[in-house]
Amino acid sequence: MALLSALTPVLVAVLCLVIGLMFVKSKSSEVKAQEKPKDFRPWVDQDLQDNTDVIERDDDDVEDYNEEKDLAHVPYSPPRYPVEAMVKRSQDFYSLMNQRRTVRFISPEPVPREVIDNVIHTAGTAPSGAHTEPWTFVVVSDPETKHQIRLIVEEEEEVNYRQRMGDKWVNDLARLKTNWIKEYLDVAPYLVLIFKQTYGILPNEKKKTHYYNEISVCISCGILLAALQNVxxxxxxxxxxxxxxxxxxxxKRPANEKLLMLLPVGYPASDATVPDLKRKHLDDIRVHI
Amino acid sequence: MALLSALTPVLVAVLCLVIGLMFVKSKSSEVKAQEKPKDFRPWVDQDLQDNTDVIERDDDDVEDYNEEKDLAHVPYSPPRYPVEAMVKRSQDFYSLMNQRRTVRFISPEPVPREVIDNVIHTAGTAPSGAHTEPWTFVVVSDPETKHQIRLIVEEEEEVNYRQRMGDKWVNDLARLKTNWIKEYLDVAPYLVLIFKQTYGILPNEKKKTHYYNEISVCISCGILLAALQNVxxxxxxxxxxxxxxxxxxxxKRPANEKLLMLLPVGYPASDATVPDLKRKHLDDIRVHI
Structure with a gap:
């Protein structure tokens, strides 16, 4: 009994330590649980993570072409237009681009492959961080692959729509269908899937960070849209x-590539319509100082 | 003594609790310390945080124009070119865009304001998430403001270069200067600063999330680059x-706008040079399925 009494402080101390450790452990697992988003799907969500927005302080400028340092410089003298021609060209290009609209009604008519190749070649002239050209354009014309793409996209869209609409709409399939069905993924002669390469592989097989890969690929996509509109x-x-x-x-794209955009491409259907949207006036998007 | 002996377990328990609490506290402050980046500057770094990459599951598609739902649809029939003309146009546009290069040697010669306006108007034809048109183009031609911009950019660049180069280069000012000096910010007739509007303001003064604002503005920037090259x-x-x-x-831009890009714009200097870079071949950027 005396021995037990002498040991009591020790026992209490051990007990407190055990309780303390459990507390710390439960705290840290709580933190881990918070990190997981709702409906965590390891395969899908982990793959979506990339380091696009991890900007190192010493690489925060697209214009910082490290690889250019050892390159020879060559004279650059692009064509120069007289002022009048310049103004006219700027007006004409605006008129052409201002006719562009997002069109969901795409004709199944074939489009010359050469035109698509030239359009993608044009997109590849975009500037990119450290001239990494971090883009891959996958052009799908195979009907079976297009259909597989449609099934994948529609399945995800269905999840999106059901979650968005909430329980009260779940049974209203007819109405939902009009939203998540993407017929143009079967119909368009080409689907262009634009991947950003989130990193590159160096000759020594180490990873090479592609800073600004998303910004670069989006700029490239802008040039691609201009090229499509032009034809x-x-x-x-x-x-x-x-x-x-x-x-x-x-x-079958490698793990360093992430899908950024999916563009069905073709002629507009003969009965195509677009919502009657207006664009902002120049004065609402441009400030002069 | 008997009382003390009886109290010993209690004292030990209290002691353990205190130590346990101190341990938990030090853990959590450690976590907080880790969250702060090195050289944390509250004003600068907090302002840089935005929600561009916080994509809600129910809004993950640029094509999802919520505001279009109540809009009338109108027929859309853009010009259609015969196949031969189409191929020719795609080739010509590729040739024009393939001449584009990033040029750091910009001429101080004046450029017609009308051309710059048309170029920005063209950039404003880009698609955007939910047609929010989340861009502001600030065109600076005022010499004093251009110089202020240069001072701010060079100051930050100096920090960047010093941190990058490490202590052994700190005294080598002459060499560093060649890197962080941006003369073109004074020289170019126009600086175009492209802001993304990370959110909008609803009529009831609540915030309206601009999904995909960065992607949209980058696409717009791609079209802007095409328009510049065109003139x-x-x-x-x-x-x-x-x-x-x-x-x-x-x-003096509002808090919902974040600077995305800064483009000095002008004619190339007569002695402009560019690094002798090559672009990837079409087969290295395009996959056909």
Whole structure:
């Protein structure tokens, strides 16, 4: 009894330590649990993580072409237009681009492959961080692959719509269908899937960070849209984010590539319509100082 | 003594609790310390945080124009070119865009304001998430403001270069200067600062989230680069991230706008040079399925 009494402080101390350790452990697992988003799907969500926005202080400028340092410089003298021609060209290009619209009604008519190649070649002239050219354009014309893409996109879209609409709409399938069905993914002669390369592989097989890969690929996409408009083709600029990993595997793209955009491309259908949207006036988007 | 002996377990328990609490507290303050980046500058770094990459599952598609739902649809029939003309147009546009280069040697010669306005008007034809048109183009031609911008950019660049180069270069000012000096910010007739509007203001003064604002503005920037190239002007596609908050205040832009890009615009200098870079071949950027 005396021995037990002498040991009591020790026992209490051990007990407190055990309780203390459990407390600390439960705290840290709580933190881990918070990090997981609702409906965590390891395969899908982890794949979506990339380091696009991890900007190192010493690399925060697209113009900082490290690889240029050892390159020879060559004279650059592009064509120069007289002022009048310049003004006219700027007006004409505005008029052409201002006719562009997002069009969901795409004709199944074939489009010359050469035109699509030239459009993508044009997109590849975009500037990029450290001239990494971190883009891959996957052009799908195979009907079976297009259909697989449609199934993947529609499955994700269905999840999106059901979650968005809430329980009261779940049974209203007819109404929902009009929203998540993407017929143009079967119909358009081409689907252009634009991947950003989040990193590159160095000759020594180490990873090479592609800073600004998303910004660079989006700029490239802007030039691609201009090139499509220039030849009279239409598209829908869509970003099917949650389908990226599945589409990447379907198209056998490597792990460093993430799907950024999916553009169905073709002529507009003869009965195509667009919502009667207006664009902002110049004075509402431009400030002069 | 018996009382003390009886109290010993209690004292030990209290002691353990105190130690346990101190341990938990030090853990959590450790976590907080880790969250702060090195050289934390509350004003600058907090301002840089935005919600561009916080994508809600129910809004993950640029093509999802909520505001279109109540809009009338109108027929859309853009010009259609015969196949031969289409191929020719795609080739010509590729040739024109393939001449584009990032040019740091910009001529001080004046450029017609009308051309710059048309170029920005063209950039404003880009698609955007929910047709929010989340861009503001600040065109600076005032010499004093250009110089202020240069001072802000160079100050940040100096920090960047010093941190990058490490202590052994700190005294080598002459060499460093060649890197962080941006003369073109004084010289170019126009500086175009492209802001993304990270959210909008609803009529009831609540915030309206602008999903995909960064992607949309980058696409717009791609179209802007195409428009500049079309009129024979050059630029440097730069993203001076750390200067954003200071430049935003200098230019009196509201808090919902974040600087995304800074483009000095003008004719190339007569002795302009560019690094002798090559672009990837079409087969290295395009996959056909």
């Amino acid at each position: 009279g083709l239409v598209t829908v600029t869509s970003t099917p984010l949650n389908c990226g990993p599945q589409l990447r595997l379907l198209l | 024979g002007l050059v630029t440097v596609t730069s993203t001076p991230l750390n200067c954003g908050p200071q430049l935003r205040l200098l230019l």
